[in-house]
Amino acid sequence: MQKENRNITLHIRISKHFFDFYQRISSVFDHRSNFLRSATRYVFLLAFPLISLSFYSCLNEEVCEDVATVPVRVGFYEVDTASTTPAKISLDSLTLYGLGKDSIIYNNQLNVSQVEFPLNSIRDSCAFILRMPDVEGLSVYPYDTLWFYYRRIPNLISMDCGFVTFYDLTSVTYTTNHIDSLVIEDSNVSNSIDEHIKIFPAVADTFAL
16 A cells, blocks of 8 residues: 555656746747647647556566565574563674575674565475574574475565465574574564564674664
C-alpha cells in the first residue's frame, strides 16, 4: 500500500511540474500568433503521456526490485539468563558470505545489530559462513557455519513484477565456535520487514543498544 501511495504521489508531482512548465512556455508566446500558441499546446499535450509513461516505467522497475528481495533477517542479542527480554547488541568486524560463493555479503562490517541472509531460490537449503570478532578464551577458529533448510513458496506480486519466492523455514543448524545459541522467532519469510531469527553470540566485546 505504501508503494502504491508513493506511485500516486510521484505521478501527481510530475503532472504539476509539467503543467507549471507548460504555463511558463505558453506565456512566452502570449504576444505571438494564435497558430504558434496552438502548435505549442498540441506538442505538450502529445508529449505529456510519453513522459509520464517513462517516469512510471522507471519507478515500476524500482518497486519490482524491492519486492524481489526476500532475505532472512537475523538480529544479535545478549545472553542474559536474569532477564526474560533479550537485549539487542551490535558486533564489530563482522563478515558474512555464502558457503562456496565468491561474493561477500558483509565485509568486516562495524556496528552491526542485524544482518540479512539471501536464501537460494532454486534449492531447498543453503549455507553461510559468519565471522564474528575474535575473543580471547573462545575458539581460535572465529568462523561459524549456518545451514538453512526451508520450503520454497512461489508468490505472484503483480503482472509487471511477476513471481517472487517466499520461504517457510523448517530448521537452522549451526556450529558453536562463537555462537552460543539461535532461536527461530518467525519461520515465515516474506517481503515484510519482520526479524526471523535471534542469534546469541558468545562474544565479550559487544554493547547493548
